[in-house]
Amino acid sequence: MRPLTATELLDAWERGRTASPLHRALLLLALACPEWSPEQLAQLPLGRRDALLLQLRAWTFGPHLDSVADCPACGERLEFTLDSRQLAPDAHPPQLPDPEPQPVTPETRLEGQPLAITLRLPTSQDLAAALQEADPETDPQAARDALLRRCLLDVRPREEGQEQTGPLALPHPLPEPLAIALAQALEAEDPLADLRLELTCPACEHAWQAPFDILGFFWQEIDDWAWRMLREVHLLARSYGWSQEAILSMSAWRRRIYLEMVQA
């Protein structure tokens, strides 16, 4: 994995403008990780994929993330800065060859019956397939179930001291306590997949957890940067007749000096 050049980032922005968030994530990572095939990237567990995005974002815009959130209790707007190294202190970007993630085996019950469950961590492919089945905006439960079912490798009754019985078919929809237990087990194994910020309002001291969407955040920054960059290219090309390629290959520092001279 390597940082993207300004030209690559601008191309990714243009190609990703009409794409889904999922495709944007894979588009950026495919450019930054040429040593990985698109299929390998799509099969990364979501938290590992997001660790790569955090790394790429830190290389692109620096380790600090300036963010805002509105207090759900009093409406006060919080402005805060996050450090990507604190967001994901243990997130070592995966290396090739990537070891198969260990299956997750939560201990849970269905109607009092202990179950032996084997799950795998969800990937971008799973998420794309689950989104085809159900829209999380209109039916979050069905979308969650679709994702969990794709990740279920095996379910069978667990009988102490008895011979294992055959696999069990789970009811539709998944019983709520079971779905929650499965989701919690996946989250514990891959915490970056559902990153949450612990926030406290300075005005009313209300404390809450806010989800943090690294891709949405990164893409918004790329969008802001791209519009700014196109304007800089426009001003410098018009003044000096330089090509877009020449202007983008300059350091940001040198580009700014020329811009100051043009605008002086």
Ligand SMILES: [Zn+2]
């Ligand atoms: Zn508040």
